[in-house]
Amino acid sequence: MRRRQCLAMLAAAVAFGGAQAQSDTVKIGVILPMTGQQASTGRQIDAAIKLWVAQNGNRAGGKKVEIVLKDDGSVPDATRRLAQELVVNDKVVALAGFGITPSAMATAPIATQSKTPMVVMAAATSAITQASPYVVRTSFTLPQAAVALAEWANKNNIKKVVSLVSDYAPGYDAEKYFTDRIVLNGGQVLDKLRTPLRSPDFAPALQKVRDLGPDALYVFLPSGQGAAFMKQFGERGLDKAGIRLIGTGDITDDDQLNDMGDVALGVVNSHHYSAAHDSPTNKKFVQAFEAANKFRPNFMAIGGYDGMRVIYKALDASKGAGGDALLNAMKGQVFESPRGPVLIDAQTRDIVHDMYIRKVEKKDGQLWNVEFDAIKAMKDPGKTK
Numbered sequence: 153m154r155r156r157q158c159l160a161m162l163a164a165a166v167a168f169g170g171a172q173a174q175s176d177t178v179k180i181g182v183i184l185p186m187t188g189q190q191a192s193t194g195r196q197i198d199a200a201i202k203l204w205v206a207q208n209g210n211r212a213g214g215k216k217v218e219i220v221l222k223d224d225g226s227v228p229d230a231t232r233r234l235a236q237e238l239v240v241n242d243k244v245v246a247l248a249g250f251g252i253t254p255s256a257m258a259t260a261p262i263a264t265q266s267k268t269p270m271v272v273m274a275a276a277t278s279a280i281t282q283a284s285p286y287v288v289r290t291s292f293t294l295p296q297a298a299v300a301l302a303e304w305a306n307k308n309n310i311k312k313v314v315s316l317v318s319d320y321a322p323g324y325d326a327e328k329y330f331t332d333r334i335v336l337n338g339g340q341v342l343d344k345l346r347t348p349l350r351s352p353d354f355a356p357a358l359q360k361v362r363d364l365g366p367d368a369l370y371v372f373l374p375s376g377q378g379a380a381f382m383k384q385f386g387e388r389g390l391d392k393a394g395i396r397l398i399g400t401g402d403i404t405d406d407d408q409l410n411d412m413g414d415v416a417l418g419v420v421n422s423h424h425y426s427a428a429h430d431s432p433t434n435k436k437f438v439q440a441f442e443a444a445n446k447f448r449p450n451f452m453a454i455g456g457y458d459g460m461r462v463i464y465k466a467l468d469a470s471k472g473a474g475g476d477a478l479l480n481a482m483k484g485q486v487f488e489s490p491r492g493p494v495l496i497d498a499q500t501r502d503i504v505h506d507m508y509i510r511k512v513e514k515k516d517g518q519l520w521n522v523e524f525d526a527i528k529a530m531k532d533p534g535k536t537k
């Protein structure tokens with residue numbers, strides 16, 4: 153009896169202490185793949201979040217900010233369960249992270265039900281922002297990258313293409329928005345190929361591409377798969393067969409690019425962020441990121457860094473309140489990101505930014521995505537039909 157009383161008192165004390173601490177602390181629940189096939193996404197975004205906090209302090213909106221990081225291993229059921237726990241038990245004011253589209257989609261209903269702003273820092277299928285009015289995106293969308301590259305291809309003597317995408321939602325966006333635009337501009341799509349998200353073997357698709365002999369092979373694969381693909385592309389001699397490789401910048405990911413070797417040289421691709429982006433803001437960012445982590449930031453890191461900016465400024469505006477006040481303060485933010493100018497569209501809650509055309513080049517012995525053209529202030533073409 154005494155023992156039970158004791159335990160009850162302890163529990164009450166913990167609860168009381170917790171409630172007290174909570175009054176001047178806001179928690180942000182970050183769910184990322186820290187293990188498994190998408191672990192590089194988690195590593196990059198986690199490093200970017202830590203850099204943001206190191207540079208900007210652990211206070212926003214007059215409160216102490218506490219980051220609660222959870223590893224979902226990119227398993228959507230785990231993402232949803234962790235989100236629920238973060239909302240119910242940790243009482244987070246915002247959810248953030250989301251390495252792949254299925255994880256973001258699985259969590260959207262929880263954001264809606266609990267009125268918790270959900271900042272998507274990685275996943276890039278157009279429809280995610282429509283899955284909940286509480287979703288705000290700081291990554292990019294595949295239709296942005298796909299349309300920008302198709303416009304470049306049509307103007308650069310690429311007439312016949314084959315597309316090859318990862319067989320899940322962002323792959324379908326990458327395929328549709330690229331091939332539709334190619335055809336609209338008078339080009340020809342010889343085939344549309346897909347490879348599985350988990351443990352893909354690119355050999356059968358590459359053999360098919362060789363046989364079809366297009367002017368260019370267009371590729372989207374999620375972050376982390378680019379190096380393995382590039383190796384097989386080279387080994388099968390497609391580069392030497394005169395088939396040009398182009399793609400969304402996910403395949404020339406700064407996380408892996410420097411180790412891809414010469415097969416990556418000259419690959420033209422489209423994306424919102426290059427570690428080589430030539431601006432003082434980016435130079436400062438890359439320098440600080442590399443000093444802290446000993447690796448180069450990639451496009452995932454920038455989604456995490458900008459996501460923290462959006463959350464911190466919104467907390468300042470809401471004076472630390474969550475819910476609709478926090479969400480509304482995220483809408484319409486305009487700022488200079490290391491990627492370039494950024495707007496969070498107040499209507500769509502999606503990101504508007506420059507979509508760059510880049511070419512992989514060697515500089516001082518290292519491989520970089522060097523930007524040579526851009527579509528300025530690009531909205532998600534998935535939402536302006």
Ligand code: DHB
Pocket residue numbers: 193251252253254274275276277322373374375376402
């Ligand atoms: C998604 C994941 C990626 O790693 C990427 O590069 C692009 C999109 C996604 O699942 O949405």
